[in-house]
Amino acid sequence: MDLISIFDLSHAELKAILEKAAELKKKRREGVKTSTDLEGKTLALIFEKPSTRTRVSFEVAMRELGGKVLSLNWNELQLGRGERVQETAKVLSSYVDAVMIRAYRHATVEEFAHYASIPVINGLTDFEHPCQTLADLMTIQEYKRQLAGVNVAWFGDGNNVCNSLIGGAALTRMNMRVACPKGYEPDEGIVERAKNMGCEVLITANAEEAAIDTDVLYTDVWVSMGDEAEREQRMTDLQIYQLNEDLVKRAKKDAILMHCMPVHIGEEMTEVVMNSVNSVIFEQAENRLHAQKALLLHLLFSTKNPLL
Ligand code: CP
Ligand code: NVA
Numbered sequence: 001m002d003l004i005s006i007f008d009l010s011h012a013e014l015k016a017i018l019e020k021a022a023e024l025k026k027k028r029r030e031g032v033k034t035s036t037d038l039e040g041k042t043l044a045l046i047f048e049k050p051s052t053r054t055r056v057s058f059e060v061a062m063r064e065l066g067g068k069v070l071s072l073n074w075n076e077l078q079l080g081r082g083e084r085v086q087e088t089a090k091v092l093s094s095y096v097d098a099v100m101i102r103a104y105r106h107a108t109v110e111e112f113a114h115y116a117s118i119p120v121i122n123g124l125t126d127f128e129h130p131c132q133t134l135a136d137l138m139t140i141q142e143y144k145r146q147l148a149g150v151n152v153a154w155f156g157d158g159n160n161v162c163n164s165l166i167g168g169a170a171l172t173r174m175n176m177r178v179a180c181p182k183g184y185e186p187d188e189g190i191v192e193r194a195k196n197m198g199c200e201v202l203i204t205a206n207a208e209e210a211a212i213d214t215d216v217l218y219t220d221v222w223v224s225m226g227d228e229a230e231r232e233q234r235m236t237d238l239q240i241y242q243l244n245e246d247l248v249k250r251a252k253k254d255a256i257l258m259h260c261m262p263v264h265i266g267e268e269m270t271e272v273v274m275n276s277v278n279s280v281i282f283e284q285a286e287n288r289l290h291a292q293k294a295l296l297l298h299l300l301f302s303t304k305n306p307l308l
Contacts, residue, residue: 001299002113002120004106006130006167007193013298014137014171020294021138021287028064028290036066037301041097043067045123048074048103049225053261054123054131057288058100065293067300070096074103089115098300104226119299126226127187129160132260133168134291136218139284140174143256144215147172153214153251154178155207156241156268157234158186161220161260166201170194177202179210181237207241211250218258219243219268235267243269248276256280 002008009017027034043062045055055071062069074080079088089112092099098119101109106127113120122130137147144150152169154162158180166186169176176199178186185191191201204210211217222238223231243257257269257279265271274281 002122003130003295003299004109004113004120004122005128006133006164006171008130009171011171014134014168017134017291017294017298018138018141020297021134021290022141024293025287025290034064034293037297038062038065038067041067041300042070042095043296043300044070044072044092044096044099046072046074046077046079046099046101046103047123048101048108049124051102051123053285053288054100054102057292058123061289061293061296065296067097067296085111086115088112089120090117093117098296121295121299124160126224127160128164128167129260130164130167131288131292131295132161133164134295135284135287136165136258136260137168137172138287138291139258139280140216140256142283142287143280147174150174150216151214152176152216152218153210154180154186155210155217155219155243155247156180156238157184157220157222157224158203159220159224162186163190165218166190166194166199169201170197170199173199175200175202177204177210177214179204179207179241181205181241184237207247208250211247214251214255216256216258217243217248217251220260221262221264222268223264238268242267243273245270245272248273248278254278258284261285 059069093116100121100123102123103109103125106125109122109125141147152174158178163186166176194201222234259281263269
């Protein structure tokens with residue numbers, strides 16, 4: 001099994017991953033030693049783009065579960081000199097037990113998964129960031145004590161993180177509002193799929209409309225990795241979607257403020273909002289570790305080594 005899109009998980013699998021993640025977090029906080037269920041397993045991490053949280057949380061997750069990690073930059077591999085994805089996928093399948101890839105194009109990760117015979121995890125593409133959504137759902141569950149019926153409002157660019165979050169909302173029966181200018185909407189196919197699953201998704205150009213009485217306010221950078229050439233235009237187009245005190249005032253008093261990080265302070269989120277009591281961004285980042293541990297156990301623990 002792979003995790004390329006958040007929709008690859010059923011409602012039951014997602015629920016089980018979130019429960020396991022919560023259990024692992026509790027144990028780690030209590031200082032209880034994590035099980036070494038992944039002893040003998042190796043995860044390769046391939047990065048075509050930079051990363052702090054994804055790289056470190058996957059590496060620590062694997063180590064704490066008793067496994068090993070190889071962290072590889074695209075250009076250190078023959079991929080950087082034109083070796084095809086498909087041959088790389090076949091070769092790595094004979095060396096390691098799973099691969100996580102962060103790539104520019106979603107199609108690259110899909111192609112890798114198609115040719116690999118081991119689990120492949122999407123560590124962010126231009127289209128989705130499902131590992132982020134696992135941590136986001138875990139965080140919302142912690143603060144709101146439930147997921148079904150929670151109102152989540154997204155501000156700014158309807159990007160990869162937003163697409164996966166909409167999928168996560170559909171799987172957990174949360175309601176989504178996305179406030180963005182024309183041309184920055186989340187993927188139409190994902191929105192349709194979520195709606196067909198019974199999820200309420202409102203797309204509006206009006207940031208205040210999205211913020212009113214919401215339980216969660218979420219934003220992400222205005223210039224994602226790969227969008228740098230559009231920086232100036234994006235700064236202008238997205239300005240009115242900034243998460244600032246005025247916007248936060250319209251939400252519920254106990255609404256949480258989320259950001260997948262890295263934050264571009266003063267652009268999509270003000271420093272005051274980032275450091276306010278309702279901001280949960282560091283908890284959210286920590287939850288990447290616990291959620292990915294649960295994901296790795298889900299994908300790898302049941303895969304028995306045929307030689308044993
Ligand atoms: N949120 C996230 O994926 O962060 P990194 O780019 O640092 O991995
Ligand atoms: N949307 C951002 C997320 C970074 C974690 C990007 O793709 O760069």
